[in-house]
Amino acid sequence: MIYNLKKRNKHHNLPHGKENKHLEDSIKNRIGYFKRVENMMDAHESMQKSITFRKQILDKRAQANHQNEYEKLRGILAHTVVPQQTTNTVKTRLANLEKLGIQALPTQTTA
Numbered sequence: 001m002i003y004n005l006k007k008r009n010k011h012h013n014l015p016h017g018k019e020n021k022h023l024e025d026s027i028k029n030r031i032g033y034f035k036r037v038e039n040m041m042d043a044h045e046s047m048q049k050s051i052t053f054r055k056q057i058l059d060k061r062a063q064a065n066h067q068n069e070y071e072k073l074r075g076i077l078a079h080t081v082v083p084q085q086t087t088n089t090v091k092t093r094l095a096n097l098e099k100l101g102i103q104a105l106p107t108q109t110t111a
Contacts, residue, residue, distance in 0.1 A: 070097045 073090050076082060
């Protein structure tokens with residue numbers, strides 16, 4: 001039997017009690033489709049989590065590299081005799097690293 005499925009006010013014109021049967025039949029007939037959709041949604045979610053995790057690792061690595069470089073340069077200035085030209089270059093780099101550190105500190109304290 002063919003039913004008129006023309007939409008009126010977001011309701012279907014099916015005989016009383018047939019709405020649930022129609023929905024169950026459509027799900028049974030399209031079980032492969034629903035499985036593919038579910039798998040696709042899971043893949044997108046795991047990809048998003050993977051991207052977020054990778055970004056966090058790269059940010060932490062960059063922050064650690066900057067911190068190590070800053071400590072190394074401070075050690076060079078504090079414990080050795082360095083020519084004046086090199087001292088100016090190191091101080092300039094230290095100032096740049098401090099600017100980067102000021103930007104990176106809020107993310108470290110919130111984590």
